[in-house]
Amino acid sequence: MTALQTLPVDVDNDTVVDLMRRDGAVILENVIDRNTIDGVVAEVMPFVEKTATGRDDFTGRSTQRTGALVARSPACRALVMQQRILKAARGFLLPFAERIVLHLTQTIHILPGQGAQMIHRDRLAWGKHLPPSIEPQLNTMWALTDFTLDNGATRVVPGSNGWDWEKRAEPDEICQAQMSKGSVLLYSGSVLHSGGENRSNEARLGLNITYCLGWLRQEENQYLSCPPHIASTLEPELQELLGYTMGNYALGYYSDPEPRDEVRSDIQPPEGVLGRRPRKESRFEGV
Ligand SMILES: O=C(O)CCC(=O)C(=O)O
Numbered sequence: 001m002t003a004l005q006t007l008p009v010d011v012d013n014d015t016v017v018d019l020m021r022r023d024g025a026v027i028l029e030n031v032i033d034r035n036t037i038d039g040v041v042a043e044v045m046p047f048v049e050k051t052a053t054g055r056d057d058f059t060g061r062s063t064q065r066t067g068a069l070v071a072r073s074p075a076c077r078a079l080v081m082q083q084r085i086l087k088a089a090r091g092f093l094l095p096f097a098e099r100i101v102l103h104l105t106q107t108i109h110i111l112p113g114q115g116a117q118m119i120h121r122d123r124l125a126w127g128k129h130l131p132p133s134i135e136p137q138l139n140t141m142w143a144l145t146d147f148t149l150d151n152g153a154t155r156v157v158p159g160s161n162g163w164d165w166e167k168r169a170e171p172d173e174i175c176q177a178q179m180s181k182g183s184v185l186l187y188s189g190s191v192l193h194s195g196g197e198n199r200s201n202e203a204r205l206g207l208n209i210t211y212c213l214g215w216l217r218q219e220e221n222q223y224l225s226c227p228p229h230i231a232s233t234l235e236p237e238l239q240e241l242l243g244y245t246m247g248n249y250a251l252g253y254y255s256d257p258e259p260r261d262e263v264r265s266d267i268q269p270p271e272g273v274l275g276r277r278p279r280k281e282s283r284f285e286g287v
């Protein structure tokens, strides 16, 4: 059985990327400090507490999944842009694209009594249409509580990123991402994994931030989850990760759907969001 490797945060990027290619997953230890974690938890918990539990066995009937975290939580924005992690994500994904984008943001709060999630590959979000040689996605699971064998630490099958699609994992091939609060599990879209069973009396809180190739459709619709009037207040790097810039020479342009100035000066924008929409002269400009 291949074990899941745990590395110090200052390890060189090639080692991280090589392990991602070999095992499909690796843990980086103590990437953020306790104060930063406390800040994230304080911002996300009010939303988590209002989130309904999952609707089926995959989303988890005793699991709360809470998204739109770029719009909702400035502290999460910093983690989306955490440079150590972005370097690993770019090293892993950029052989296959010009740029990466944010695929989803989601806290996963596994409550006591939640059984293990079914083992899966996240790249199935795009069906089986992408050739196996393309790595479409890199996930991060930030431990906002300790991740233990008992409280639902993510299950991972190291090396299964290279397996045939149909091959099943034997129980002794499944590892768990035991890690302390502040550490991060990196795992590819191709590796078999799942949420673990929570047999403890405490909830497990993970922050799943994932990145994908810039030419793929994002799992969480970032234009709706972080609409233009919020996106226009963010740093350029974050705007780019959301997808509010050209993905390539022709990818992602837009035209003003209500060209008021040029065509009908009598149409005025309604109050509210539309009135605050970024204009074409901003960096959101299309062609
Ligand atoms: O909660 C976890 O540890 C993993 C969840 C997961 O893999 C998923 O929902 O796709």
Ligand SMILES: [Fe+2]
Pocket (backbone or CB within 6 Å): 120, 121, 122, 193, 194
């Ligand atoms: Fe998953």
